[in-house]
Amino acid sequence: MVTIARIAKVFDELYPPHLAESWDAVGLVCGDPSTDVRKVYFCVDVVADTVDEALTWGADLVVAHHPLLLRGVTAIPTTTPKGRTLHRLIRAGAGLFVAHTNADSASPGVSDALAARLDLRDLRPLRPVPKQPIYGIGRIGTLPTPLRLARLAELAAAALPATPGGIRYTGDPDRLVRTVAVSGGAGDSYLGDATQAGVDAFLTADLRHHPASEHSEAGGPALLDAAHWATEQPWLEQAAAALTERLAPATVEVLVSDLVTDPWTRAVVPARSSS
Template identity: 60%
Template structure:
């Protein structure tokens, strides 16, 4: 979907990077994170971009099939200390393949989580929530930060809310699951794209009715629900599904860089792909 006239020139990688850096400032990234351009020449022209959650073999395949010159991913390819990228390793082989094929890779991770709008805004939007404020505000005191506190237009039973979340997100083999009283009315909701059980106490302190996040672990979730008094009901997602809505948001940002086609990846890169009954995603 070109953002400008077909006669306007294709932007350079650097132009797309500039648009992404404006929307997702790198200073918002956590200190341990690795964001920005991983490989590629900033001067190269780009007429087609693929946006995805994970920079893995499946999405690199998809980019090459589309003829994309740039992949914009949420998760970093090289997050921890790296001392080499030999082609006989899984990540090294992707780097070599992208360089050989002239495909650049840009990653926006925790800076996209904290930006406004960011990953959790996109998650809230597809669920049909009206965002009020960050769950964990950034130190600058603006409307940036991790997670979001939001409200439903009208209260609804928890069981219906879990169905709402499931219908809003792409299907995965594990699906969407809830923990709480099925009849409890839900109006206020905290959401956090990605692994968010570290914010269970924060969601409880915010007084919300439900908390939607990914990678909920048995013990933290169980201990949360056993607390005395009212605590948020929980809606669990897979990590990939919780962050996939951001791809559409990022695609809109990239479209502002010039005459470029932007494609959102249609390939599920969630690692869980087989259920016990034999069904697959």
């Protein structure tokens, strides 16, 4: 049988814990390492809906991207959402494993899966890890064929999981794009890296008003802003496939969640006057 300990070892090899940021909380959150695992459920967020899906399916282990317990706590009563979630997993005998910023910087990692959705080639890290240049946050790649910015935005919207907010972009719609930087999750900390790399466009999530405005005013790469969840969900398929390959000839059943856990559930676009 495959145990939680064996799966944790595989993920530590795929997504080395030392790559995690100092503030992060990765690894095994709950569960007995000796527990046998038949079913592994993958999700971005550990929330009520994904836990419902995981436990209804009979998952023995939940693998998540976002930590459930990122900051220190002194109690986890069921009167809090996170406490309820953790107690439900424990009562069901299901473990929880998290790969977060270590999966962001790993190779392949979160941004490789995002880059693959755009069919980017010749990938390299956007912000390499010092002294370990194969690792790093984000990816830079080249499109198979140069595209106008408006067309790239359309392709990105079609390639990524759909969310109510879609994809916003800034810049000349007719701008020709050859090189693209991508970063799964919140990416405005890497606007300077994208500019320094000289890419034509940067696709990420959670871009804030002032950093994006100042970046555009300075003539930086065109920006495409997608939902946070949508830029990270493609990694789940990659992680599930990697686990299956590493465990062979042993097998586990995997389920990759496509539940949209982006917190924004509706968007309203005002109708334009025809006059």
